[in-house]
Amino acid sequence: MSILAWFTFGICFILVIIRFFHDRDVRFLLIVFPMLLLILIIPMILARMSRKTYEKADAQYVGKTEPYKISEVTLQKIGESAEIRGIVEKVSFKWLNRPHFLIDDGTGRIKVIIFTSPSDDIRVGDKVKVRGMIMRGLFGNKTPIISAISVKKLKEEIC
Structure with a gap:
């Protein structure tokens, strides 16, 4: 995962913590926590899919370059x-x-x-x-x- 994705996650996490300690609303955490997980998981999945696609393309070029x-x-x-x-x-x-x-x-x-x-x-x-x-x-x-x-x-x- 890129540094940019980690940075985005870190900022969002800090904002969630600040908001939670300000309002003490547990429902807010129940909504936001899955969103934070998605901010982590989606870039990892996309990077893996991209690498797999490049690996398949590379296999097709073996012996042809x-x-x-x-x-x-x-x-x-x-x-x-x-x-x-x-x-x-x-x-x-x-x-x-x-x-x-x-x-x-x-x-x-x-x-x-x-x-x-x-x-x-x-x-x-x-x-x-x-x-x-x-x-x-x-x-x-x-x-x-x-x-x-x-x-x-x-x-x-x-x-």
Whole structure:
């Protein structure tokens, strides 16, 4: 669950406690408590469903993606499926469960985005295998990025 979801839950919980101690109304708790549980449960369910969908998509692309060096990923290859391997140099937006990675394979660097949290906990310095689609960078950027369906850690000897 994202930090944003935990933050929302925390604020709602504090407001419920304040309201309860102000009014001492037990009926209020009986109504609000299930709602607080839903604020926790719904994001967890959606994240799990999203991960399962990405895992199924990844299984369909096994053997169908071309391995690329990052230097070979160009705007002319937009729309092609690709697989790259490299080292994570930067991780951002992890707190939203929509992480962006900067990957370096020694021939170049590329931004990788995935719209769900990966099954592995990816950190800076990890060696990873990325499978996804080559697309134009966000916001009119003239550099290619990879919209990933899979970002997995590799064992030291594989990369």
